[in-house]
Amino acid sequence: MSITFGDEAVAAEAAAAVRKLAEEGVPEALSRGDASLWGGEAESEARIRLGWLDLPTTSRELLPEISKLVERARAENLEHVVLAGMGGSSLAPEVICATSDVALTVLDTTDPGQVRRALADRLDRTILVVSSKSGSTVETDSHRRIYEQAFRDAGIDPADRIVVVTDPGSPLEQAAIESGYTVILADPNVGGRYSALTAFGLVPSALAGADIGRLLDQAAEVRPQLAGGEGNPGLELGAALGAAALAGRDKLVLEDSLSAINGLPDWIEQLIAESTGKQGKGILPVVGADPNEADDELVAGIDTEGGVQVDGPLGAQFLIWEYATAVAGRMLGINPFDQPNVAESKENTARILGDGGDGALPTGAPALVDGPVEVYGDLPADVKDLSGVFTALLEQIPDRGYLAILAFLDREAAFDVPVPPEASFEEITDIWAAHDPATLQGLLAFRTDHPVTFGWGPRYLHSTGQYHKGGPQNGVFLEITGAVEEDLQVPGRPYTLGRLQLAQALGDLDALRGRGRPVVRLHLTDRKAGVRHLLDAAREV
Numbered sequence: 001m002s003i004t005f006g007d008e009a010v011a012a013e014a015a016a017a018v019r020k021l022a023e024e025g026v027p028e029a030l031s032r033g034d035a036s037l038w039g040g041e042a043e044s045e046a047r048i049r050l051g052w053l054d055l056p057t058t059s060r061e062l063l064p065e066i067s068k069l070v071e072r073a074r075a076e077n078l079e080h081v082v083l084a085g086m087g088g089s090s091l092a093p094e095v096i097c098a099t100s101d102v103a104l105t106v107l108d109t110t111d112p113g114q115v116r117r118a119l120a121d122r123l124d125r126t127i128l129v130v131s132s133k134s135g136s137t138v139e140t141d142s143h144r145r146i147y148e149q150a151f152r153d154a155g156i157d158p159a160d161r162i163v164v165v166t167d168p169g170s171p172l173e174q175a176a177i178e179s180g181y182t183v184i185l186a187d188p189n190v191g192g193r194y195s196a197l198t199a200f201g202l203v204p205s206a207l208a209g210a211d212i213g214r215l216l217d218q219a220a221e222v223r224p225q226l227a228g229g230e231g232n233p234g235l236e237l238g239a240a241l242g243a244a245a246l247a248g249r250d251k252l253v254l255e256d257s258l259s260a261i262n263g264l265p266d267w268i269e270q271l272i273a274e275s276t277g278k279q280g281k282g283i284l285p286v287v288g289a290d291p292n293e294a295d296d297e298l299v300a301g302i303d304t305e306g307g308v309q310v311d312g313p314l315g316a317q318f319l320i321w322e323y324a325t326a327v328a329g330r331m332l333g334i335n336p337f338d339q340p341n342v343a344e345s346k347e348n349t350a351r352i353l354g355d356g357g358d359g360a361l362p363t364g365a366p367a368l369v370d371g372p373v374e375v376y377g378d379l380p381a382d383v384k385d386l387s388g389v390f391t392a393l394l395e396q397i398p399d400r401g402y403l404a405i406l407a408f409l410d411r412e413a414a415f416d417v418p419v420p421p422e423a424s425f426e427e428i429t430d431i432w433a434a435h436d437p438a439t440l441q442g443l444l445a446f447r448t449d450h451p452v453t454f455g456w457g458p459r460y461l462h463s464t465g466q467y468h469k470g471g472p473q474n475g476v477f478l479e480i481t482g483a484v485e486e487d488l489q490v491p492g493r494p495y496t497l498g499r500l501q502l503a504q505a506l507g508d509l510d511a512l513r514g515r516g517r518p519v520v521r522l523h524l525t526d527r528k529a530g531v532r533h534l535l536d537a538a539r540e541v
């Protein structure tokens with residue numbers, strides 16, 4: 001495991017910060033789990049949040065139990081592994097499985113189309129892992145209810161197919177025991193976004209076929225290096241992140257070059273955004289975009305030229321980034337273990353769902369309609385069409401600010417588009433990109449020197465959502481929602497998934513608007529045509 005600095009100024013700044021942190025005894029204190037490192041107010045929480053430092057050893061105890069589960073699933077031919085979990089309960093398994101090249105269907109969405117697609121795929125051979133630390137996350141609870149119903153309808157006993165990962169004593173543990181589900185308890189002394197090497201990361205990954213023992217070995221190998229001030233990659237990375245942010249380089253561009261590790265930036269994004277984005281401070285991770293060479297950015301990656309290169313296998317990467325985040329949190333003077341602003345949008349959503357009864361949700365009236373796209377929000381008077389909306393939003397980004405695209409849509413819909421049988425790989429990826437809302441990020445980034453981020457809702461609510469609401473208030477927000485063709489009832493609840501999805505979008509919109517930030521919502525009345533129209537309009541200047 002090593003950290004290499006491609007820029008001399010960044011290297012010098014990081015070295016000075018490492019020296020200072022070492023003089024203060026931070027690496028030794030952190031390594032032994034000293035909860036006082038983030039100040040008095042954070043101490044009680046930090047006391048029950050530092051278990052991740054010992055996971056390379058403690059998680060080994062889980063391996064026999066997990067092996068038994070894997071053997072059972074193999075024996076029963078349960079080859080389709082579906083994971084219902086949000087944020088810290090799904091981002092790590094997603095990277096682990098992508099890196100191991102094994103298939104895992106992740107449900108961290110309330111999009112009815114996306115959930116329907118998973119349900120339609122080999123239900124007779126599906127094993128569902130329901131992962132939630134708190135045991136009360138609405139998306140995960142909805143998925144559990146939907147799958148229970150689907151299994152029953154197919155004549156399958158849900159108890160044979162559902163595995164629950166949760167903290168001891170959570171309401172989910174109780175419900176799972178009552179239902180006769182297999183329950184694997186996670187370490188309660190580790191927060192969600194630091195839980196990659198707990199049961200949350202390991203159970204679904206092992207079921208999907210990843211070698212989790214190796215992952216723990218990789219972490220165990222780097223662990224001794226974290227105890228001192230010399231040759232400590234976690235300290236070096238944390239010092240670099242913290243020093244850069246304090247010097248105004250608080251946008252962290254995470255490069256995802258093709259490497260042996262697949263998709264790590266999405267996991268780092270949650271760790272850094274949720275841990276640091278609070279009290280008007282924080283580091284904004286930028287994933288999926290090229291650096292702008294702007295003076296407020298720092299570039300990092302597994303294999304990056306000129307930026308901070310973090311070299312090492314996935315198990316070690318998890319531990320190093322966690323350690324670095326804790327170090328950077330101390331430098332920024334925040335508590336890296338809480339997420340004080342996540343609850344607000346959830347509360348707004350619950351209120352909107354409650355107030356709405358069975359009637360229409362309070363969307364308001366569109367300010368303008370451009371083909372299959374309705375535009376909601378306060379627009380400058382001269383804006384007459386979608387292209388004008390994009391221009392106005394880009395112009396509203398303040399100095400040191402950013403634009404965040406928040407898409408409450410089906411993140412796999414583009415892959416359903418038929419491709420000609422003779423199409424080359426490049427042609428296929430071009431067809432997908434032409435139907436993928438995420439393509440908007442690159443098109444708008446091309447038109448500004450400010451960072452443009454892209455998040456799928458509600459997934460981002462459990463990740464960058466904390467930063468957007470708790471971090472520096474210089475964001476401009478573009479929400480995208482879409483009409484639902486075929487909805488899905490959440491059994492035992494008075495709402496459908498589509499209704500929950502829209503209420504989540506409106507709930508976060510309220511939270512952002514309440515902070516006085518520019519927010520526009522685009523609603524696609526026809527999703528497919530709407531995405532094409534968005535992409536065309538973004539190209540027009």
Ligand SMILES: O=P(O)(O)OC[C@H]1O[C@H](O)[C@H](O)[C@@H](O)[C@@H]1O
Nearest residue numbers: 087088089132133134137192462
């Ligand atoms: O694992 P759960 O309790 O369901 O939580 C899932 C996610 O929910 C919240 O939004 C937190 O902010 C995240 O840090 C967490 O990972």
